[in-house]
Amino acid sequence: MSEIMIVKNLTKRFGGLVAVDNLSFSIYKGETLGFIGPNGAGKSTVVNLLSGYLMPDSGQIIFDGVDITKKKAHERARMGIARTYQIPRPFPELSALNSVMAAVVAGKDRKNQSFEDAGGEATHYLEFVGLFGKRNILAKDLTFYELRMLEMARALATTPKLLFLDEVMAGLNPGEATRAVDLVVRAKEQFNLTVFWIEHVMAVLIEAADRIIAIHYGQKLAEGTPEEVVNNDAVIEAYLGKGWKKYA
C-alpha cells in the first residue's frame, strides 16, 4: 500500500502548551486508521492541523505526493481532504439539501454541472446517509443523529480521498451508533475513501480500523494493529485502564 498522507515531525504550541509534539506517522491509501488518546491528548488538534484549520509551528505534511504544509483549508479541501466535527457544525439557516449542495458546488470544479445539476448530485449524498426525506428541513431543526449524517453527506459531497472523522459516535444511542458505523463502512467502500477516525469507543475501532495510533500529550504512544495497540502497556496505563474491556 502506498501512502496517501505523510506527517513528519509535526509540532503545534499554544503559548507554553505543546499540543502536538514532534508527531510523525503515515496514512496508507484505502485503510481505516484509528486515532486514540485521552481527552486533551491533541487528537482534534492533529485533525485541525492536517485539514488546514490550524497551521503547524514546525513539521511537514505531504498529501498525495504534494507538500501541503502551507496550504490553506479550502485548498486542501479541493485536493481531496474532508472532515467532520466533534460537535456537529451545520449551516443552521440552510436546508439539508442546500448544505450539501454548497459542498458539491465549492468542493471541486465539476465539468458541465449547472447549479440545478448540483442539486441532483446533493440529493444522491442525502439519500446515501438517509436524509432524503429531510432535504427541505433547515439544518438547525435536525436531530443530533441527523446532524451527524448531514455532516457526513457534506463531507462526501466534496469527493474526498481522505476523510477525517472526529468522534462520530459521541452523543449517539447504541442503535444510531450501529447505523453510523455501517454508514462509514459503506461510504469507504462505495467512494473509495481512506478514513482517519478519532474515536473513544474502542469496540468500534477494534472492529473497523486496520491500524491504530495512540497519542498522549501530543506524542505518539503506540502504533500498530488494533490488537497490538490495545494490549500495549503504555496505552493501557495512559488511556484505556486495566479493566477497559468491560466498558468498550
Add this chain to the structure above:
Amino acid sequence: MVDIELKRDRICIRYKNKKWDWMIEPRYWRNSILWTTALMLFPLFSYFFYPTLINTLITANIYTCIAIPLAVMTVGTGRINFGPNFYLGVGAYTAALLSIHLGMHPALTLPCALLMTAFAAIVFSPLVVMARGLYYVLLSLLLPLVLLELSMIYSNIFKGDVGLFGIEQLFRFESSSINFLAAAYFSSVIMLILLTIANKVLKSRYGLIMSTINDDEDVARSIGVNIDKVKIITFVGSATAIGVTGWFIAHYFGTFAGITYLPLTFMLKVLLVFLIGGRAQVFGCVAGGYFVSFLEMILIRTTGEISAVLFPVILLILLFTLPRGEGLFGLYRKRRYREYMAQVHVRR
C-alpha cells in the same frame, strides 16, 4: 462556442466546461411580473391623483437602492456594514465634481462614479477579511464620518455645508411634474435592476457559497470555499452598486451636500429600512424602503412636528414586534417558512 439548448422548463447554456440553467417555467416569474407591473403603474397613478406622492416614491427607491446591495454585502461578508453611505458619497461627489468642472453628461459621469466607488471599495476591502465584530462595525461606521470631515476641511472642492450645486440634471422636460415622473420611473428601474441582479446572485451557486460564509466561515473553508476571495468580490460589487445611488442623487437633485447623506441620521434610516424589511432579505428591503418612506410622509402630514418623535418610536416598536430578525419579510415567511432555496440570515 456558446451552446444554447431549449428544454421543456429551462434554457441550457454551455460554454467550455461550464453550464448554466435558466428556468423559464411561468411559475418562476409570474409573481415578479405582477409586482413589477404594480410598481410601474404606481407613479402614473400618483401623477394623476396624488402628485406629491411621486417624491415619496423616489425617496423610497433611493432607500431601497442602498438597502439591497447592503443586504447582499451582509450575506456575502457575514458582517453588517454600518457605513454604506460612504460609497454613496464617493459616487455622488465623483459625479458632481465631473459634471460641474468638466461639464460631463450624466451618461459619462456614471462609469466614472462606478469606477471611483469600486476603487474606494477595493482600498477598504481588506477590512472585511481582517476586522470582525465590533471592530468592523466601528471601522465601517467611521468611513462616512471621515468623508464628511474631509468635505468640510476641503470646502473649496466639496463646498462644505452648502454642498455642490449646478450638477447637470437627468431630465430637462419643460414641465417639472413630468421631470418628477421621469425621475420616479428612472429610480424604479434602477431599483428593479439592482433587485433582479441581487436576487439572481443570491439564488445562484455564488449566493449559496455566500450564505455558507454567513452561517459559518470555518466550515465554509472546510468544504472548499475561498472565503477571502468571495468576501472581497461581494464587498466591492455591493459597494459599487451603492455608488449608482449616489450618482442618481447627484443628478436628480442637481446638488449634493455631504452633510445630508453622510451623517448618522441618514445611515440610521437606511439601516432601519434594512432591518424593518428583514435582515439580508432583498425583497424585504423593497418592502422596508417603501414602508419607512411612506410612514415618514404620512406622519409629517398628519402629526406635524411631533412626527420627529413618533417616527422612530413606531419603527422601534415594529423592530421588537415583527418576527424576530426577519422584519416585514418575516410575516410572509411565517406562512412559508420552508423555502426550497437558501434563506440566509445574519449571524447574531
